Amino acid sequence: MKRTKIVHLLKSEHPVDRVLVKGWVRTRRDSKSLSFIEVNDGSCLRGLQIIADNTLNNYESIAKLSTGSAIAISGKLIESHGSGQKWEVVADKIDIISIAPETYPLQKKRHSDEFLRTIAHLRPRTNKYGAAFRIRSELSYAVHRFFRDRGFKYLHSPIITAADCEGAGELFRVTALALDNPPTKDGKIDYSMDFFGTEANLTVSGQLSAEMFALALGDVYTFGPTFRAENSHTSRHVAEFWMVEPEMAFCDLDGNMDLAEELVKNLTAFIIKECAEDLELFARFVDKNLMATLDNIASSEFIRLPYEAAMEILIKSGKKFEHEVAFGNDLQTEHERYLTEHHFKQPVIVYDYPKEIKPFYMRLNDDHKTVGAMDVLVPVIGEIVGGSQREERLDVLEGRMDEMGLSKDAYWWYLDSRRFGSVEHSGFGLGFERLLMLLTGIRNIRDVVPFPRTPNSIEF
RNA sequence: UCCCCAGUAGCUCAGUUGGCAGAGCAAGUGGCUGUUAACCACUAGGUCCGCGGUUCGAGUCCGUGCUGGGGAGCCA
Incomplete structure (x- = not known):
């Protein structure tokens, strides 16, 4: 089954019997018999709320899902029983693709721009x-x-x-010369020996x-x-x-x-x-x-x-x-x-x-x-x-x-x-x-x- | 390149005149609940940016270096 992106599911005009969603866990909230998982797949700002019932066979692992973990959910798109969102997915099956350990730097709270620059990859x-x-x-x-x-x-x-x-x-010089031992002429670097036969720069x-x-x-x-x-x-x-x-x-x-x-x-x-x-x-x-x-x-x-x-x-x-x-x-x-x-x-x-x-x-x-x-x-x-x-x-x-x-x-x-x-x-x-x-x-x-x-x- | 500010727990920050290192969030454990930045309790977590100095004693004062931020110049 092909996955549906969250941006499309949230715009849905009717319930859907079977959907496959893949994304990353943003946050999880547990209830007595349920776990609410907010999943984001990058297709839009908003996440999708997943309802995981404790009758799911891997519920024990699901209830430990950490922020940043990747999962695949198949289930039904239904109108939400809760008030924060229009749609949610009741999971029939949740496959854990990979777990993000607690060292995952992004937390479910605001970070400073300065800190985030130090983890630009995340x-x-x-x-x-x-x-x-x-x-x-x-x-x-x-x-x-x-x-x-x-x-x-x-x-x-x-x-x-x-x-x-x-x-x-100031220009960035582009050269194929060996910088530790460049050819010289009259004490200066001889760019006629360089790749283009002359000095070159990035535009x-x-x-x-x-x-x-x-x-x-x-x-x-x-x-x-x-x-x-x-x-x-x-x-x-x-x-x-x-x-x-x-x-x-x-x-x-x-x-x-x-x-x-x-x-x-x-x-x-x-x-x-x-x-x-x-x-x-x-x-x-x-x-x-x-x-x-x-x-x-x-x-x-x-x-x-x-x-x-x-x-x-x-x-x-x-x-x-x-x-x-x-x-x-x-x-x-x-x-x-x-x-x-x-x-x-x-x-x-x-x-x-x-x-x-x-x-x-x-x-x-x-x-x-x-x-x-x-x-x-x-x-x-x-x-x-x-x-x-x-x-x-x-x-x-x-x-x-x-x-x-x-x-x-x-x-x-x-x-x-x-x-x-x-x-x-x-x-x-x-x-x-x-x-x-x-x-x-x-x-x-x-x-x-x-x-x-x-x-x-x-x-x- | 110049001027100014900052650096303390994983993150955000407090730390009084120089006198035992703190909070919230995150994490771990337990509890509660169709929850939604969930909530409650407990637990663990530190090279106070590095180096040098002053002092009985430095997170705190002085010097220096590094890193980050803001501003200027230059420009888009």
Whole structure:
């Protein structure tokens, strides 16, 4: 007989004479002649109550079942006699698949997030993390659905790259050289002897690849892992994370902002609708304002304001900021939070930043002072999307590269795209984990990544 | 990399001015009951993060290291 997942049984509209359920014991309560076993199989947040009568031939073993043990139950799905649940299964037979000894670290009580991080291999078995990772799975499906519905093509951009992408962050070196005895030339490591004949790194962004494909397939997106070796210790940074990067040909900054806003809203609405039960856990135990925040994101028009106007708001606020507010300075975390949490109380898109604080590939505006950059800022998390219209004019792009001291030779293929049929195009990067934090109310990025990689931490 | 906080039972934490190491939950045993974070009683459980110092005496004070957390920077 085929097993039925608990998610389906709990949605049943009528009793079922014979069902087979397999799962893990969450808790057990004994009565005079019965044992109530709550079983969870991961298919949904809720567990199924199993009624084990003491006439079962292995009742003695059943009455000792510990939290975490795996069992298979065959029996009848009936309307519950108790009040806590609609359905329950009266067991005809319970096979004990394996017993979890009393050293099983997860108890039927709340554990701290810090403790659960030390047992990352077991934490998906808890309600909270099970819910978080079910939502993560749904969210990644929703990303693909969103783009496919709009005719975007999915690009697998390379994980290993030679491009020292605009000097953004620290890079993880990829090498096949023997690190204890690498070949050297003039006292330096000779990377011409390495696997690729040159230095190689893990990607920090798929953007440059995506631009090439946008200029061929029109609208594309990448969705894959991204790596930063930055030694940062914050609740918003991990060394390995996933980024969604759409890139659109024949699209200017306005179209870019339109898509970013539509994407964030669409994904939020999707999760509200499709993950209602899991989301409720977060609304109850993690962030009491979660549903209001999500409804606000899904329904409000994002505020759009130029960088200069944002600076004016900050100056006029009269608030004492730790970092100086002045044209030419980047928006600091405290500034972003002031705008999204206090001034507007909703997502804000800031655009047209000073060129000095942005990378070479962003399109120079007619004022020659700002570039067509845009960041989507949300309450608490801060920057969730960063993007720009790309500089499509070869001479301007080369001029910017010279200004910043970048080698045009290394980017010859990138510059080729501006030589042959160059068109205006735009794109952005969305931090997948940061969106997940926003949607669940989880405040630490390590808790929305299955096995997070941070400085000094890669055990699992 | 910088600033701040913490580390005590399996987990969450209390521990007064420096004076015999504590609670709740979990676990074990027994009891009760269509129970539902079940309940009641009992039992067991400790390198007080490591190292060094001050002191008659250190979980407590000082130094140092490690680990974890929060914040900043960088960014997504």
